[in-house]
Amino acid sequence: MMGMIAAPEHALNQLAGLAYAKGHGTGNDFVLVDDPEGAITIDATAVAALCDRHRGIGGDGLIRAVRSVDIAEGAEILNEDDRAEWFMDYRNGDGSIAEMCGNGVRVFVAFLIAQGHVTLEHGDALTIGTRAGVKHVVRTDNGFSVDMGPWEFIFPEAAQEKAIDSLVQTRGLDVDRPALSVSMGNPHTVVALADEDELQDLDLTRIPSVRPLPPHGTNVEFVVPAEPLVSHGVGNIAMRVHERGVGETQSCGTGACAAVVATRHWAAGGSTPDQNQASEWNVNVPGGTVVVKFIPSPDGSEHVELSGPAQIVAGGVIAGNA
Numbered sequence: 093m094m095g096m097i098a099a100p101e102h103a104l105n106q107l108a109g110l111a112y113a114k115g116h117g118t119g120n121d122f123v124l125v126d127d128p129e130g131a132i133t134i135d136a137t138a139v140a141a142l143c144d145r146h147r148g149i150g151g152d153g154l155i156r157a158v159r160s161v162d163i164a165e166g167a168e169i170l171n172e173d174d175r176a177e178w179f180m181d182y183r184n185g186d187g188s189i190a191e192m193c194g195n196g197v198r199v200f201v202a203f204l205i206a207q208g209h210v211t212l213e214h215g216d217a218l219t220i221g222t223r224a225g226v227k228h229v230v231r232t233d234n235g236f237s238v239d240m241g242p243w244e245f246i247f248p249e250a251a252q253e254k255a256i257d258s259l260v261q262t263r264g265l266d267v268d269r270p271a272l273s274v275s276m277g278n279p280h281t282v283v284a285l286a287d288e289d290e291l292q293d294l295d296l297t298r299i300p301s302v303r304p305l306p307p308h309g310t311n312v313e314f315v316v317p318a319e320p321l322v323s324h325g326v327g328n329i330a331m332r333v334h335e336r337g338v339g340e341t342q343s344c345g346t347g348a349c350a351a352v353v354a355t356r357h358w359a360a361g362g363s364t365p366d367q368n369q370a371s372e373w374n375v376n377v378p379g380g381t382v383v384v385k386f387i388p389s390p391d392g393s394e395h396v397e398l399s400g401p402a403q404i405v406a407g408g409v410i411a412g413n414a
């Protein structure tokens with residue numbers, strides 16, 4: 093589908109004539125731009141204008157597809173793994189740079205396929221570059237699964253000692269709630285709520301207050317464990333998220349991974365989790381369900397695998413403010 097939009101923001105003029113696509117993964121939506129040779133500059137103001145839901149195309153973020161050799165951060169990526177021909181240049185909707193986007197990485201690969209840059213049959217793997225390092229993506233029957241790499245506690249001492257490391261407050265909560273901060277390459281702070289009513293009653297139109305705040309800010313995930321938490325070997329949690337640089341979104345892939353890491357840690361009473369507790373976890377978000385698994389890595393670390401759908405739904409050309 094090709095169409096011309098009359099974008100009112102002045103910032104879009106510099107991008108007039110540029111082709112874009114629109115895609116999403118469980119409702120976490122992105123504007124995608126194909127820039128194989130790294131020839132296009134999209135500054136923070138232009139990203140925000142493109143992602144504006146009233147005056148632009150609208151999206152939670154922008155993803156630029158560029159060859160790793162043609163972006164400064166790509167050199168490091170190619171040293172790590174020279175198969176990573178393509179780099180996901182991800183920006184949040186406010187124009188800020190984020191290290192990683194779990195839903196975005198699946199949509200990015202769907203975009204590379206749609207653009208004819210790569211061919212990927214079901215079961216085939218693709219290695220790509222991101223600001224959080226090299227990621228391996230496998231095409232599955234209903235989307236993609238991604239080895240997101242190792243998780244880490246952001247405040248490891250507190251996490252190990254008390255299984256909580258911060259307090260979170262947001263509209264809809266009576267008192268501050270304990271939370272745990274987990275890095276998936278990007279920062280997350282996970283808060284456990286009592287039940288679905290509490291989750292639905294949250295007002296996430298404002299940035300939640302997090303004390304102490306991780307050094308580079310944080311995405312905040314509110315989770316409710318299912319009862320029972322694990323059924324037939326599958327864990328289930330419900331989640332809403334307020335994303336750094338965006339606001340509330342329908343889904344957050346890295347957030348889902350962090351939410352499962354924190355939930356499993358709490359379920360194990362803060363000690364080493366029983367690896368047999370659940371073989372996989374469903375994370376139910378307003379935009380659908382993503383699946384999280386833990387996979388051992390040859391280097392001894394524990395990696396997180398994220399699976400879910402990815403769709404490219406539209407495309408067009410920026411008209412600018414002509």
Ligand SMILES: N[C@@H](CCC[C@H](N)C(=O)O)C(=O)O
Nearest residue numbers: 190193194195278344345346
């Ligand atoms: N929605 C993404 C995360 C995007 C980045 C995040 N807002 C940040 O600033 O870290 C996902 O699916 O992981």
